[in-house]
Amino acid sequence: MITSEIFTELWPKLRRFALSKTNDTQLAEDLVMDVITKILEKRSQLPDDLNIEAYAITSIRNNYINHSKKHSKMEFNSEENGQTEIEDKESIGSDKFIYSGDFEKYYMTLGESCKEILTLFALGNSYKEICQIVDAKIGTVMSRMARCREKLFVCIDGEANA
Amino acid sequence: MPSQKFTDEMLVSFADGELDANATSQIFEAIKSDEKLKQRVESYRQTAELLKETLGVSNEVTPDHIKFRIEEIEKKISSNELTFKAEKSNFLWAFFSRFKTVGVDFVSSHSIGGFAVGAACTLMIAYIAPLNLIQSETSFSPKIDQQIIMRGNYEASEFIAYVEQNGQKIKNEGALKANTNFKIILTAPIDGGFKVFFVKDGAKEELISGNAIKGELLNIPYLEAFDDDKEIV
Numbered sequence: 561m562i563t564s565e566i567f568t569e570l571w572p573k574l575r576r577f578a579l580s581k582t583n584d585t586q587l588a589e590d591l592v593m594d595v596i597t598k599i600l601e602k603r604s605q606l607p608d609d610l611n612i613e614a615y616a617i618t619s620i621r622n623n624y625i626n627h628s629k630k631h632s633k634m635e636f637n638s639e640e641n642g643q644t645e646i647e648d649k650e651s652i653g654s655d656k657f658i659y660s661g662d663f664e665k666y667y668m669t670l671g672e673s674c675k676e677i678l679t680l681f682a683l684g685n686s687y688k689e690i691c692q693i694v695d696a697k698i699g700t701v702m703s704r705m706a707r708c709r710e711k712l713f714v715c716i717d718g719e720a721n722a
Numbered sequence: 723m724p725s726q727k728f729t730d731e732m733l734v735s736f737a738d739g740e741l742d743a744n745a746t747s748q749i750f751e752a753i754k755s756d757e758k759l760k761q762r763v764e765s766y767r768q769t770a771e772l773l774k775e776t777l778g779v780s781n782e783v784t785p786d787h788i789k790f791r792i793e794e795i796e797k798k799i800s801s802n803e804l805t806f807k808a809e810k811s812n813f814l815w816a817f818f819s820r821f822k823t824v825g826v827d828f829v830s831s832h833s834i835g836g837f838a839v840g841a842a843c844t845l846m847i848a849y850i851a852p853l854n855l856i857q858s859e860t861s862f863s864p865k866i867d868q869q870i871i872m873r874g875n876y877e878a879s880e881f882i883a884y885v886e887q888n889g890q891k892i893k894n895e896g897a898l899k900a901n902t903n904f905k906i907i908l909t910a911p912i913d914g915g916f917k918v919f920f921v922k923d924g925a926k927e928e929l930i931s932g933n934a935i936k937g938e939l940l941n942i943p944y945l946e947a948f949d950d951d952k953e954i955v
Contacts, residue, residue, distance in 0.1 A: 564796040568789050572779035580777070589788075596792060600799050663776045681770070682777035687740045699731070705738070706730035709769045716772070 562603040562612060567596045570613055573683045577617050580679040581624045591627070595619040611689070617680070618693050666715040674708035677701065728752065728759065737766035 567574075571592070578588035595616055599606070606615075667675065680690045690701050728736075728749055735741040736749045753760040774780075 564789075564792045567792050568784050571784040571788055571792070572782035576777065576779050576782075593791065593795070597795050597799075600796055663772065667776075678773055679777050681738070682773040683779065684774075687735070687738070702731040702735055702740075706734040706766075709734055709766050710730065712769050712772075713765045716769075 562599060562606065562610075564600070566612055567600075567616075570616060573613065574616055574620060576683060577679055578620050578624065580675055581621070587627075591620050591623050595623060611692070614685070614689050614692050617685075621676075621693065662716075666712055669715060670708060670711060673704060674711060677704050678708055678712070681705065730762075733759075733763055734766045737763050738770060 574592045574595070575588055578591045579585065582588045582591065599612070599616060599619065667678075670678070676694065677690060680693060685693070687698060687701050687705070690696075691698055694701070696704075732741060732745060732749065736746055741749070749759075749763070753763055
């Protein structure tokens with residue numbers, strides 16, 4: 561049975577993921593609360609073995625895409641693998657980002673797909689769960705993970721050697 | 723396997739503990755004698771640690787006001803219950819052109835000739851005559867006499883459903899007001915599922931379904947009926 565206790569426990573993860581998409585605390589919390597409400601409303605229809613965390617994160621992701629489409633903030637580009645990748649024009653140089661320290665500026669240089677996959681990883685999701693959330697094959701996730709980690713490392717290493 | 727055969731994808735998966743056992747053991751052996759390979763793996767490990775330290779939430783707790791909000795949402799949903807189910811239909815056009823739930827995504831072109839509430843197959847309360855519509859804000863006028871008729875003795879059973887509108891209980895032979903929300907209230911007689919139907923001339927159509935436990939007060943909320951000419955949102 562899906563209960564409020566589950567979402568109380570998941571809240572920090574869901575909020576952090578939403579925040580990584582929105583860069584806006586209020587919008588992130590609204591997105592999460594909206595998804596929690598919808599899941600609780602239809603909990604009787606959901607399968608017992610549902611991975612509720614992955615399902616909630618996927619719902620937040622989809623809601624954010626819909627929200628962004630409405631507000632015309634995003635461009636949708638087709639990647640070579642056929643997946644839809646999101647480029648957020650506001651990501652780079654945004655002054656809304658709330659993480660502290662040098663990591664912020666490295667992280668903010670990454671594209672939307674990198675930030676998404678790295679955040680999911682940092683929140684403890686396995687590659688398999690990331691595949692489910694971003695609707696991609698394991699090879700794609702591994703490839704993105706390597707590429708994004710390399711970018712992040714180059715930024716950090718370059719700064720250290722500067 | 724020569725170190726150059728290990729792709730970046732394999733190395734990052736190894737660093738994250740996501741690689742299969744066979745490839746893991748190969749890389750594990752290879753890094754013992756390949757300093758460059760070891761450094762590449764180490765760079766992936768460093769970024770993993772950095773990401774988890776910075777973006778991870780293992781030390782975060784949910785604030786009390788958020789807990790309260792989530793609990794309130796669940797309470798509200800639990801009291802309202804239900805899964806709403808509706809399909810577009812031209813069924814029963816006689817008295818209302820629309821019948822919808824307020825606050826959920828349900829718009830139908832139903833008209834009410836009557837409706838029935840059944841719980842767990844043991845209880846069926848049928849409103850076998852059209853509901854009596856009291857004209858209020860629209861030009862609609864009932865063309866025939868209408869009233870709620872219930873099967874069973876309302877006074878004798880706590881399990882008989884009733885309609886609540888404007889805070890008033892509407893029982894057998896009561897009247898339903900137009901353009902005003904109303905609720906169907908029923909205490910579940912046994913554990914199981916229940917359904918709400920529109921019923922007319924022996925034909926019925928499922929409107930809402932859900933699950934309940936024995937003795938649970940089912941509050942089937944926010945139904946609204948309104949006439950052909952004026953849509954109330």
